[in-house]
Amino acid sequence: MVMSGGYHAQSSHTLMRVGLGCIVLLLVLAFGAAMALIEFKTGVRAYATGESLWSKGRQAAVYHLNRYTETSDPAHLKHAREGLVTPLAYREARRAMTATPMEAQRAATKFREGGSHADDVPRLISVYRYMGYSSLFHSPLQIWRDADPHILRLEEILQLLSNNELDSGEYPNLREEIDRINQELVAMESDFSADLGRIDRTLNDLLLLTVATVLALAGVLVTTLFISAARRMARTEDELRTTLEHAAVGMARLSLSGIIRSANQRFAQTLGYPRDALEGMQLDQLLLLNEGETGLDMPSMRHRVLRHGTWTLTRDEPWTREDGTPLWLEFTFSAVRDHRGRIADYIVVVDDISHHRSQVEKLSYEASHDPLTGAINRREFLNRLAICLENTGYERSRHALCFVDLDYFKEINDTHGHQAGDDCLVQLCRIIRAQLREGDILARLGGDEFALIFTYCPVDVAERLAEELRQRIADHVFSSGSITFRLSASIGVTEIRSHHGDPESVMEAADRACYGAKEHGRNHVYVVSLDESEAGSAHGST
Secondary structure (H helix, E strand, O other): OHHHHHHHHHHHHHHHHHHHHHHHHHHHHHHHHHHHHHHHHHHHHHHHHHHHHHHHHHHHHHHHHHHHHHHOOHHHHHHHHHHOHHHHHHHHHHHHHHOOOOOHHHHHHHHHHOOOOOOOHHHHHHHHHHHOOOHHHHHHHHHHHHOHHHHHHHHHHHHHHHOOOOOHHHHHHHHHHHHHHHHHHHHHHHHHHHHHHHHHHHHHHHHHHHHHHHHHHHHHHHHHHHHHHHHHOOOOHHHHHHHHHOOOOEEEEEOOOOEEEEEOHHHHHHHOOOHHHHOOOEHHHHOEOOOOOEOOOHHHHHHHHHHHOEEEEEOOOOEEOOOOOEEOEEEEEEEEEOOOOOEEEEEEEEEEOHHHHHHHHHHHHHHHEOOOOOOEOHHHHHHHHHHHHHHHHHHOOOEEEEEEEEOOHHHHHHHHOHHHHHHHHHHHHHHHHHHOOOOOEEEEEEOOEEEEEEOOOOHHHHHHHHHHHHHHHHHOOEEEOOEEEOOOEEEEEEEEOHHHOOHHHHHHHHHHHHHHHHHOOOOOEEEOOHHHHHOOOOEEEO
């Protein structure tokens, strides 16, 4: 009899260790799979950004080729050639990736030449390396290849026009051909974007499926582990308490009405209560949210456990312990059945997922913010600008966009090194943030280029705020170590209106305004509206 009891105890402990090891392995695998899928999703979004750059280049090339046939102005040929840089560079990048063996270095160089951000380039190559030959990526890659003849034809037309090999009488037919090519490329771009969206949704589904599968497996494993241990130990009270006590996760035993009968030390530590105080408490009352609403519906829990064998509850809001510590908790409920197969009580496993939650929030922050200055990045800024544009439509509100570009910033880097340049940008952000009002938005677009959205702000007020900012920058003594220097900024201001269309058109207007500030001698605020810029009218103030 003693040997039998020892055998069951040893078997139960072995089962416990194996089960916990499997849970840890599942969580590690789930985390690895989730991180891989998130990285692939970021790569897909990098391709979406590349498609946007590709499209802008195509638009510029088509526009300026047509304008050249109408005006014969050589400047349009120059702009058309610049527009084709991105499509041609991306074409060479793809050819480098399809080479045997893959020419990753050349592909990276071409992606950067095409305008892709340096951080996106490794992801662009990795996505192609590991997913380029999958059925998931077949359609967008085929569209990319199919666009090559059209881009090469535009390049050929550019060369013919540059060499004056075409008579002006051929220009009408040439414009028709350019327009036809443009229409076909627009359709391809639309299909390419749709395919990327489909891929992104598929990766989302895979991510959710992976996490859900692992959580379900972990829940089933925990349930099987403790039910098997309880059955092996003849389901005695002392043996169940021993099992709970030695568990590596917070666990408690509940009555059918949800009263805590017993809990292990980990459960008590997680919730911040003494073990003795927990016994006899109603779990749904213990887990009251800060607003006074319960986060646990006992009848619903019983129904789900009865139907599925286990149920996991992840709280949508943090639970605050008595010591004021906020926790993100996840509870897994399972049934313990008696020898007749009826539910005798419940086992609840509590897991503090606060660290995992913070890691997800950290990844989200890093994906949308500039690591040096803490300002939001270009991608996130375009999203915010699109929201402002949408708000102006139904709120009839007024906002203003400012571009801030440091004058002669390159000389700081060249003379004092990149560390001095970085210190300068950090100090500049402090100056700008001091000027911002509640609700205003600051972004670093790249290099020394920053963008501001003055929300709910008429353009004349924005001009005054921009002038104050310009003066603060000019008055500030920048420093890096023992080095001090002064800088100035050229600031372009434009109004955000709903009828201005997409964010890119507003960005272009602000860029023109910033260029106007530099043209007027730098250290200058220059204001231009989209309507006025189209008519060639703008104004500035020092």
